Every structure is written in C-alpha cells, then in structure tokens.
Amino acid sequence: MVALAEIEASSLGVRQIRKSFPVPDDPLLHRLVLDGISFSLAAGELVSLIGPSGCGKSTLLRLIAGLESPDSGELLIGSEKITQPGAERGLVFQDPNLFPWLTVRHNIQAGLVARGVLRETHHEVGDFMRLVGLESFADAYPHHLSGGMAQRVALARALINHPKVLLLDEPLGALDAFTRMRMQDEVLRLWQARRTTMLLVTHDIDEAIYMSDRIMIMSPRPGRIERTISVALDRPRQRSSPDFLRLRGDILEFVHFAGNASIENKD
Amino acid sequence: MLQEETSRRSKISPPESGVQLASAPTYPKPGAVQRMERRSELGWRAQLAVPLAALVALAIHLLFSKSAPAVETHSYALFFYEIVGVSAVLAIAQRFWMPLRSWMRHMCPIFTAAILSLGLWDIVTFGFRLLPMPYFPGPAAVLRSLISDRALLLDSTWHSLALLLSGYSVGVLVGLISGICIGWSTPIRYWGMPLLKVVGPIPATAWIPLAMVISPSAVVSAAGLIALAVWFPVTMLTASGISNTRASYLDVARTLGAGRAYLIFRVAIPAAVPNIFIGLFMGLGASFLTLVVAESVGVKSGLGWYVSWAQGWAEYGKVYAALIIMAAFFSTIMTLLFKVRDRMLVWQKGVIKW
Ligand SMILES: Nc1ncnc2c1ncn2[C@@H]1O[C@H](COP(=O)(O)OP(=O)(O)OP(=O)(O)O)[C@@H](O)[C@H]1O
Ligand SMILES: [Mg+2]
Numbered sequence: 268m269v270a271l272a273e274i275e276a277s278s279l280g281v282r283q284i285r286k287s288f289p290v291p292d293d294p295l296l297h298r299l300v301l302d303g304i305s306f307s308l309a310a311g312e313l314v315s316l317i318g319p320s321g322c323g324k325s326t327l328l329r330l331i332a333g334l335e336s337p338d339s340g341e342l343l344i345g346s347e348k349i350t351q352p353g354a355e356r357g358l359v360f361q362d363p364n365l366f367p368w369l370t371v372r373h374n375i376q377a378g379l380v381a382r383g384v385l386r387e388t389h390h391e392v393g394d395f396m397r398l399v400g401l402e403s404f405a406d407a408y409p410h411h412l413s414g415g416m417a418q419r420v421a422l423a424r425a426l427i428n429h430p431k432v433l434l435l436d437e438p439l440g441a442l443d444a445f446t447r448m449r450m451q452d453e454v455l456r457l458w459q460a461r462r463t464t465m466l467l468v469t470h471d472i473d474e475a476i477y478m479s480d481r482i483m484i485m486s487p488r489p490g491r492i493e494r495t496i497s498v499a500l501d502r503p504r505q506r507s508s509p510d511f512l513r514l515r516g517d518i519l520e521f522v523h524f525a526g527n528a529s530i531e532n533k534d
Numbered sequence: 535m536l537q538e539e540t541s542r543r544s545k546i547s548p549p550e551s552g553v554q555l556a557s558a559p560t561y562p563k564p565g566a567v568q569r570m571e572r573r574s575e576l577g578w579r580a581q582l583a584v585p586l587a588a589l590v591a592l593a594i595h596l597l598f599s600k601s602a603p604a605v606e607t608h609s610y611a612l613f614f615y616e617i618v619g620v621s622a623v624l625a626i627a628q629r630f631w632m633p634l635r636s637w638m639r640h641m642c643p644i645f646t647a648a649i650l651s652l653g654l655w656d657i658v659t660f661g662f663r664l665l666p667m668p669y670f671p672g673p674a675a676v677l678r679s680l681i682s683d684r685a686l687l688l689d690s691t692w693h694s695l696a697l698l699l700s701g702y703s704v705g706v707l708v709g710l711i712s713g714i715c716i717g718w719s720t721p722i723r724y725w726g727m728p729l730l731k732v733v734g735p736i737p738a739t740a741w742i743p744l745a746m747v748i749s750p751s752a753v754v755s756a757a758g759l760i761a762l763a764v765w766f767p768v769t770m771l772t773a774s775g776i777s778n779t780r781a782s783y784l785d786v787a788r789t790l791g792a793g794r795a796y797l798i799f800r801v802a803i804p805a806a807v808p809n810i811f812i813g814l815f816m817g818l819g820a821s822f823l824t825l826v827v828a829e830s831v832g833v834k835s836g837l838g839w840y841v842s843w844a845q846g847w848a849e850y851g852k853v854y855a856a857l858i859i860m861a862a863f864f865s866t867i868m869t870l871l872f873k874v875r876d877r878m879l880v881w882q883k884g885v886i887k888w
Contacts, residue, residue: 334785354790428791
C-alpha cells in the first residue's frame with residue numbers, strides 16, 4: 268500500500284502550460300515560448316523530449332523544476348502542485364554549472380549538505396563518484412576537469428539526492444561517443460534499479476530511441492508537443508536492429524518535414 | 535627547459551627514478567643528469583654580485599668619510615660586512631638546498647641594484663652634499679637613527695599595528711555584513727545603496743574634525759576612521775560580488791534542495807570571494823593612509839606620530855628611519871593578505887592575474 272502510494276507520488280503531470288518571456292528590447296512585448304503543453308509521465312517512465320534549438324525544452328524543464336512559474340496551467344508531482352524547487356525533482360542542466368570553489372567530492376555531496384543529511388548519508392558520496400568514474404579526481408577542482416568529466420560530476424550531484432523525478436537537459440551532449448554510450452547504459456541501469464521517473468531532453472535521435480519509453484517531438488515558436496511516439500522495442504535495445512532503424516527513419520522524416528513546414532509558415 | 539629535460543630523461547629510465555631526478559643530485563646515471571646539474575648551478579657572477587656591490591658601496595662611503603669620526607661610519611660598515619657574511623653563508627647553503635638556489639638566482643639582480651643605489655644615495659648626499667643638508671641625510675645617518683632610536687621605533691610600530699588591526703578588523707567585519715545584506719536583499723539595497731554611494735566616497739580623513747569632537751579619545755576616533763575607510767570598499771565590492779552571483783549557481787543549489795542559508799553562505803558568498811578580496815586590498819590601502827594621517831594630527835603614538843615628531847625636531851635621519859620601518863611594516867601586511875588570498879582562492883588558480 269505504502270509502496271503504491273510512493274510510486275504514485277512520482278508521476279508527473281503537465282497541464283496546459285503556457286509561458287512567455289518579455290522581449291529584451293521592448294518590455295511591453297511578450298514572446299510566447301510554450302503554448303499549451305500537456306503530457307503526463309507515469310511513475311518510473313523514461314520519456315525523451317526532442318525538438319529544434321530554441322523551442323523551449325530547457326524552459327519546460329525549468330518550469331517542472333520550479334525555477335520558473337508558468338503564465339497559466341498546472342504542474343503536478345503525484346497529486347501535489349509544483350510551486351517551488353525541491354530536492355525530489357533533480358535537474359541536470361545543459362551546462363554542468365559545477366561550483367568552482369568546491370572540489371569534485373564537495374560538489375557531489377552539495378545536495379546532502381543543502382538538505383542537512385550529510386552525516387547520515389556521506390557513505391554514498393564514494394558510490395556516486397565511482398558510478399561516474401571520478402573517484403581519482405575526488406579532490407580536484409572543476410577547472411581541472413574536461414567538459415565530459417564536469418558533466419559526469421553534475422550527473423552524480425543530481426543523482427545523489429535520489430530524486431523521484433529526474434530532469435535531464437542534454438546531460439550527455441558534451442561527451443565523446445564512447446563515454447556517451449557507457450553513460451547511457453549507466454543512466455538506464457540507475458533508472459531500472461530505482462524506477463526514477465525521467466524526462467530526458469536530447470538532440471540525439473539515436474539516444475532518444477535507445478533510452479526512452481516514449482519520445483515527444485516539439486515544434487518551435489511557440490513550443491508545442493507536435494507528436495508523441497511510443498518506442499515498443501525490447502530492452503536492452505540493439506542500435507542496429509531493423510526495428511530501431513525503421514523508427515529512426517520515421518522520426519527523421521517527421522522532423523525533417525516539420526522543419527520544412529515551419530520554414531514555409533514563416534515565409 | 536627543466537621539464538623538457540626531465541621528460542626526455544624519464545623515457546629511458548624507469549618511472550620511479552624520474553621522480554628522484556629533481557631532488558637527488560647524486561643519481562648515479564651519467565649524461566642528462568650531470569648536464570642538468572651544471573645548468574642549475576649558481577654561476578660565480580651571481581654569487582659574487584651582491585657582496586661585490588656591498589664592498590663597492592662601503593668603499594664609496596669610506597672614501598668620503600676620511601674626515602668624519604669613526605663612530606659615524608661604524609654601524610654602516612658593519613652592515614655591509616654583514617651582507618658579505620650572509621652572502622658567503624648562503625653561497626654555501628644553496629649548494630645543498632635547491633629552493634634557496636632558485637630564490638637567490640631570482641633575487642640577485644634586485645639586491646645588487648638596491649645595494650648599489652645605497653652607494654649612489656651616499657654619493658649624492660653624504661659625499662658631495664648635492665641636496666640641502668638637514669633634509670637629506672646619507673644612508674649611514676639614517677641607519678644610525680634607526681639603531682639609536684630602535685626602542686621608540688619599535689614601540690611606535692607596535693602602537694600603529696594595534697591601531698591598524700583594530701580599525702581594519704572592525705571595518706572588514708561591518709563591511710562584510712553590510713555588503714552581504716545590500717548584495718542579497720533588494721529592500722536593503724534600495725535604502726542602503728544611496729547612502730553608500732553618497733557617504734562612502736568621502737575620504738575618511740575628511741571626518742577628522744568631526745571625529746575629534748565626538749569621540750572621547752583620539753585613539754578610539756582614529757580606529758573609527760580607519761574602520762570607516764575600510765568599510766566603504768569592502769561593502770561596495772562584497773555587495774557587487776554577491777548580487778552578481780551567477781544565477782545558474784543559485785538555480786542548481788535550489789534544485790538540490792537548498793534553503794536560504796545555503797544559498798547565501800555556501801553559494802553567494804563563495805562566489806563573491808574574489809571580489810571581496812579586491813575590497814580587502816583597497817580597504818587595506820585606505821587604512822594605511824588613514825592611520826598615518828590620524829597619527830600625525832591627533833594620536834600621540836605610532837609611526838605617523840613619530841615622523842611628524844622627528845620632523846618637528848628637524849631630525850630627518852629619524853624621519854627616514856620611520857619611513858623605512860613603515861615600508862617594511864605595510865608591505866609585510868600586504869604580503870600576508872596576498873598569502874591568505876592565494877590560499878582561499880586555490881580553486882581559481884589560473885584565473886587570477888593580480
Ligand atoms: N529568462 C528568459 N528571458 C527571456 N527569454 C528567454 C528566457 N529563457 C528562455 N528564453 C527564450 O525562450 C526560448 C526557448 O529557450 P530554451 O532555452 O528553453 O530553448 P531550448 O529548446 O532549450 O534550446 P536548446 O536546444 O538550444 O537548448 C528562446 O527563444 C529563448 O530566447
Ligand atoms: Mg536548452
């Protein structure tokens with residue numbers, strides 16, 4: 268009973284979200300960035316969000332994280348409304364944004380310190396450093412890290428809080444192809460072990476198909492969810508299987524067509 | 535150069551011996567090691583430059599002081615003998631201690647130049663009396679004042695140090711608190727910033743007439759003025775550092791579950807530390823100025839007071855002696871602050887350039 272309630276509590280509901288930002292040159296003018304976004308993530312679901320640059324993916328994640336508030340609409344975790352940031356929703360930002368004044372170890376344990384639970388849970392810090400393969404860099408400062416290493420630290424820093432919902436904004440974008448594939452498997456392993464609900468923003472269609480239960484494709488200006496595709500492939504998935512490639516072809520065609528359509532709209 | 539040598543060397547030897555290379559001069563393998571040894575030796579010219587300069591300066595002095603009584607030149611000559619002696623000791627010590635050697639190589643030209651300019655000073659003042667006399671004594675006379683009046687100078691330094699530290703620490707403490715409040719809270723910024731902008735730029739020394747009327751004792755008012763002089767730059771730079779904290783750091787902390795205390799003390803303040811140090815340095819400069827001025831007009835102790843007192847008696851040797859002490863005193867404090875900063879900003883290594 269308790270377990271069920273807990274799982275219920277980690278579902279994510281996004282209802283008719285609209286968000287606009289003031290235009291920098293003209294404060295009276297507002298530009299609509301997200302126009303009526305609606306979807307839900309069942310507890311433990313891994314869903315990808317793809318779409319062209321500037322369509323509002325990061326903005327959507329910031330709204331769910333509670334860093335921004337929507338103009339209208341509702342955001343729900345389980346049955347609770349999101350009004351402010353909280354540790355139960357982790358966000359890995361597009362840039363690693365490590366605290367430069369803290370070592371790798373202290374960056375990773377920042378969430379434990381912030382929540383005042385370091386004493387009880389400090390043994391996990393080592394686990395998470397091992398997870399992202401950085402235990403030998405524990406005492407290094409961020410300016411000594413490569414871009415990929417920094418992004419791994421950022422991932423570990425978000426994971427250590429055991430969020431119910433993990434929001435990932437192109438977390439693997441800065442990694443090389445090999446590390447990237449290894450990290451994809453690591454994220455999947457974590458997701459399966461914890462049944463964390465995950466929303467993954469990516470530019471990489473292969474990554475979206477490889478990782479997610481569903482793929483949501485966004486259109487730009489204003490951002491809408493154009494299409495949702497279920498990925499009904501067995502896990503672990505083969506990147507070169509015919510079904511994988513067929514799905515990839517479909518998505519590419521759709522994205523390409525949508526791109527052309529939006530260019531035509533402009534003219 | 536040295537690194538290049540090391541890496542080339544380590545290719546043909548097991549890695550653990552590569553580590554020894556820098557510290558163990560008796561490493562048995564010939565070739566590269568010996569070549570390095572020779573290059574890192576301190577040349578004869580570098581070893582002799584300082585004692586030679588000292589002997590030259592001494593010769594200059596003795597040349598001009600034939601007519602003067604021996605007591606006049608005794609301590610000055612002794613000073614140069616000491617330099618020669620210390621150089622000899624260091625020349626031996628550097629053979630066994632690598633860091634000393636590189637320090638000596640680095641400092642040799644500057645010491646030589648400093649000693650030679652003592653000689654030049656001697657020629658211009660003591661030798662040919664090219665400058666009006668009571669105002670420009672020679673180095674020997676200054677050294678004599680330094681030695682003969684050392685008790686009073688030490689006492690004055692001590693008083694200056696106490697006054698400076700009390701004023702500076704109060705100013706820094708208040709400045710940090712007000713800077714953090716102004717930087718963090720919008721309402722406090724609204725009311726505090728105009729006050730800061732109007733009152734802050736007034737030089738602290740301009741308050742001296744008022745401070746003397748208000749305060750019960752000159753020392754207390756001087757400490758207050760020093761605190762005021764420090765408070766302004768520390769507040770200004772702390773506030774700007776805090777309010778310019780990158781929003782993304784605050785966002786990250788919020789998503790990690792941080793409350794307000796974490797955001798202020800673990801994000802905004804660390805992010806502002808580079809700025810805060812700029813404020814601390816500016817405040818230190820302002821505090822030196824205020825200290826000396828306050829001591830020469832109101833406070834009856836300290837180096838500033840000593841300078842104006844000696845000037846009153848036209849004892850310019852003492853004036854210069856006090857200036858030398860002041861230079862050493864202030865630059866030591868400045869160096870200490872630099873050391874503290876380098877420690878606290880290790881995470882910024884490679885970024886700071888001042
Ligand atoms: N704080 C803000 N103020 C004004 N405009 C903003 C703000 N944040 C985002 N925008 C605008 O909202 C739009 C969407 O931005 P967002 O960062 O969400 O795009 P994105 O889909 O994440 O793009 P990318 O794939 O390049 O990361 C952009 O046009 C951007 O200029
Ligand atoms: Mg983005």
